[in-house]
Amino acid sequence: MSNLTRFLLATLCGLVLAAGVHIVTVFLAPSFAENDAFGRLQETLTEDQAQLIGPAGGGPTWLPLPDPATAVAACAFDLSDGPVRVTAKTGQDFLSFSFHTKTRGVFFAVTDRAAIRGELELVVMTPRQLDEARAAEDENEPNRDVRIVAPQEQGYIVVRVAAPNPSQRAQAEAAAKAVTCTVDEDDDEAS
Template sequence: MARLLYAVLVGLVGAGIVHIAIVFLIPFYSERDSWALVSEAGPPYLVHRLDRAGPAGKALANADPMFEVAACRFDLEDGSVHLFSPGHVPYWSLSVFDRRGQNVFSLSERTATGGILDVVVAKPLQLIELRKAMPANYENAVFVETDISEGMVILRSFVPDPSWRQTVERHISAARCETGAG
């Protein structure tokens, strides 16, 4: 009976120590979330290439090395966001995340019109206003309706071999993330 009481006491003390350690580590890890890493890359409404040697290196440590990654932060309180890049690459994918890093929407060149990166992210009321007076440059865009305020877009482009690197880098360099009307 004494051994059982001793084991329970040691277990409770150990659980308490682990709990306290976790509570003290929360601030360290919460400040290093994906939003903070993308924020360090630069200001909102600009497409920033996320370099493995830069601030986002920790987040990209396990990413496929055959993909180039770029990000753009936005705030839908400023209006809708239009993301576009001309040209074709072997494969690209785009994901919209909220500020907490939850995936809101994803698409790839296979589901985009003509394989061209052309996406508009907007709140429901902004989307209604856009459809009333559709800008000419939105005619082939994929519309993403979301209730988030702040968010980020992650663009991944595939580099199948070194001969494609320059084309992919041009595609990412030409990518634009602009606040729109509404």
């Protein structure tokens, strides 16, 4: 083997190793972040209402490039305390929810089109909690909850309410803040 061949082989191996380290670092970086979205929303674990995180009245926000025509609120959840019930009243403005794990991203999304009689009720739970809820169900009384199985016990929910006109901004913010995220008492008693 000539020196040039050895040099090219060593350079190629170095580039492959560097690319591998780079890819692993990019994928692991979010799990080491201290000031991630879940960390910023941890205080909402003890509150019942979603916290407004969009630029209220043009104020500061930690969102990157927030949409001025959308009111954004969020709340964190920890399923080790039990399933979490998310409720919202729907109106004329578009309303959407996205459910995120603490580290892996979005695992479910839904809009106000899933509402029944102007109310949207969702229950986030682990697979074990879902099995327990199914076992405790009464066969004669069907359950109407929209059940969402989370891949991790901790995560957060982002609520977006459209405000197509600046005059509707306050109404959209009120609708976003009115979303409740509470530990579901009914499912706790059933388990």
